Amino acid sequence: METQAKRFFVSGMVQGVGFRFFAERTAASxxxxxxxxxxxxxxxxxxxxxxxEQMEALKNALRRSPRMAAVxxxxxxYADFLREYANVFSIESDE
Numbered sequence: 001m002e003t004q005a006k007r008f009f010v011s012g013m014v015q016g017v018g019f020r021f022f023a024e025r026t027a028a029s030x031x032x033x034x035x036x037x038x039x040x041x042x043x044x045x046x047x048x049x050x051x052x053e054q055m056e057a058l059k060n061a062l063r064r065s066p067r068m069a070a071v072x073x074x075x076x077x078y079a080d081f082l083r084e085y086a087n088v089f090s091i092e093s094d095e
Contacts, residue, residue: 008058
């Protein structure tokens with residue numbers, strides 16, 4: 001299993017609706033490490049470390065979103081591997 005790191009930038013009505021908690025629970029259930037945080041431009045950033053299969057499952061879940069959110073778009077980018085997030089998934093302070 002090859003480990004990869006990606007950043008997902010989620011656009012839409014995704015702040016103030018429990019999206020970060022949804023992302024944290026989803027990542028934990030998938031065994032994905034990383035973090036989630038709100039961005040000042042209204043998006044949510046999800047930094048994730050896992051296998052290609054885990055990344056695809058996470059992206060699909062982010063698109064579905066929690067009930068109170070409305071996702072317009074999920075942008076996906078490869079990212080550098082940040083060792084400090086290799087074994088945990090956390091909710092980070094807003095950027």
